[in-house]
Amino acid sequence: MTIQQVVFILISLITIISAIVVVTDRNLFRAAVGLMASFLGVAGLYIILEAGFLAVAQLLVYIGAISILVIFAIMMTRRLMQTIESPFNSQPVWGLIGAVLAFLLLALVAIRTWPTAQYPAPSGPVVESSVQQLGALMVSPDAYVVPFEVASVLLLAALIGAVAISRTEGS
Amino acid sequence: MVPLSWYLIVAALLFCIGLYGVMARRNAVAILMSVELMLNAVNINLVAFWRYLQPDLQVGVSWAIFVIAVAAAEAAVGLALIIAVYRSRDSVVAEELDTLKF
Numbered sequence: 001m002t003i004q005q006v007v008f009i010l011i012s013l014i015t016i017i018s019a020i021v022v023v024t025d026r027n028l029f030r031a032a033v034g035l036m037a038s039f040l041g042v043a044g045l046y047i048i049l050e051a052g053f054l055a056v057a058q059l060l061v062y063i064g065a066i067s068i069l070v071i072f073a074i075m076m077t078r079r080l081m082q083t084i085e086s087p088f089n090s091q092p093v094w095g096l097i098g099a100v101l102a103f104l105l106l107a108l109v110a111i112r113t114w115p116t117a118q119y120p121a122p123s124g125p126v127v128e129s130s131v132q133q134l135g136a137l138m139v140s141p142d143a144y145v146v147p148f149e150v151a152s153v154l155l156l157a158a159l160i161g162a163v164a165i166s167r168t169e170g171s
Numbered sequence: 172m173v174p175l176s177w178y179l180i181v182a183a184l185l186f187c188i189g190l191y192g193v194m195a196r197r198n199a200v201a202i203l204m205s206v207e208l209m210l211n212a213v214n215i216n217l218v219a220f221w222r223y224l225q226p227d228l229q230v231g232v233s234w235a236i237f238v239i240a241v242a243a244a245e246a247a248v249g250l251a252l253i254i255a256v257y258r259s260r261d262s263v264v265a266e267e268l269d270t271l272k273f
Contacts, residue, residue, distance in 0.1 A: 004172060004173055005172075005173055008173045008177065012177075012181045015181065015185060016181065016184055016185065016188070019185055019188045019189070019208050020188060022188075022192065022201075022204055022205065022208060023188055023189070023191055023192030023195070023196065023201070023205055023208075028198060028200060028201060031201060031204060032204065035204050035207065035208070038185075038208060038211070039211065042185075042211045042214070042215060045178070045181070045215055045218075046218055048173070049178075049218050049219060049221075049222045050222065051218050051222070051232055053232070054214075054218060054235055054236065057236060057239055058214075058239070061239050061243055062207070062211070062239070062242075065243060066207060066242070066243060066246045069247065069250055070200060070203070070204060070246070070250065072250075073200055073250040073253060073254060074200055076257075077200070077253070077254065077257045077263050085197070087196060087197060087198070087201070088195045088196065088197060089195060089196065089197045089264075089265065089266050090266065091194065091195060094194070095191050095194030095195035096191055096195065098190070098191075098194060099187045099188070099190045099191035099194065100187070102186075102187050102190055103183055103184060103186075103187035106179075106183035106186065106187070107179075107180055107183050110176055110179035110180060110183060111176055111179075111180075114175050114176055114179060116174040116175075116177075119174060119176065119223055120172060120174050120175075121172035121173075121174070122172070122222050122223050122226055123223060123224060123226060124226050124227065125226065126222070126226050127226070127227055130229060130232075133228075133229050134229045134232055134233060134236075137229055137230075137233050138233065138236075143233075144233050144237075147237055151237055151240045151241070154240070154241065154244050155240060155244055157244075158243075158244035158245075158247045158248050161247075161248050161251070162247040162248050162250075163251075165248070165251040165252055165255050166251040166254045166255050168258070
């Protein structure tokens with residue numbers, strides 16, 4: 001087992017264990033901190049995959065913005081901080097069965113379609129100017145300029161919508 | 172080197188943990204957090220396929236960035252909705268929000 005595989009397994013364990021904390025912990029605040037740890041693990045996976053820009057975007061957007069937003073929402077709703085009631089609804093067993101079945105299906109498809117022996121390593125090095133190429137793709141009419149603009153409109157709509165939904169009447 | 176299937180297994184595991192959270196958690200905020208986990212699992216898959224199958228084209232990374240943008244919008248609007256519901260119903264338990272149930 002190479003050093004890279006050891007690092008991969010460690011980072012995956014951090015990601016998976018914190019994800020389990022997110023979905024099972026009674027205390028929602030602890031679940032939110034687990035969510036941050038899980039996002040950090042995913043950023044580590046991006047770094048192993050040599051997607052440095054995406055790892056930075058993950059840190060900024062997920063850990064810096066979304067997790068903080070979730071923590072604010074938890075603190076603004078009083079009943080969320082109570083830890084006496086059960087964290088689950090009336091169907092945790094059926095949910096678990098469904099999730100395990102979905103995992104078996106996904107794992108079967110992944111192993112059958114992309115077997116370990118055929119894809120043991122990346123097929124080539126990442127190009128040197130990958131961030132430059134990414135920027136060119138984002139504004140090129142042949143590539144992603146329309147999704148890029150739609151994403152900016154979507155973010156603007158979400159910004160206005162979030163303010164409009166959560167403001168109180170008369171203020 | 173790490174084989175491609177390891178990434179796919181980790182992503183599938185993360186996705187199914189998120190799926191379990193969506194199906195079994197009581198709190199609307201916890202359900203939203205589980206959805207974020209599922210979106211992250213999708214991103215791992217996109218980046219892993221890009222790195223292993225098409226490393227000379229930044230297609231997978233571009234899609235992952237769009238997923239991140241949509242996830243940010245979804246979290247902002249979702250949490251605003253949860254706070255608005257909490258103001259009017261004094262509850263964020265998903266099972267108690269059953270006004271539309273007939």
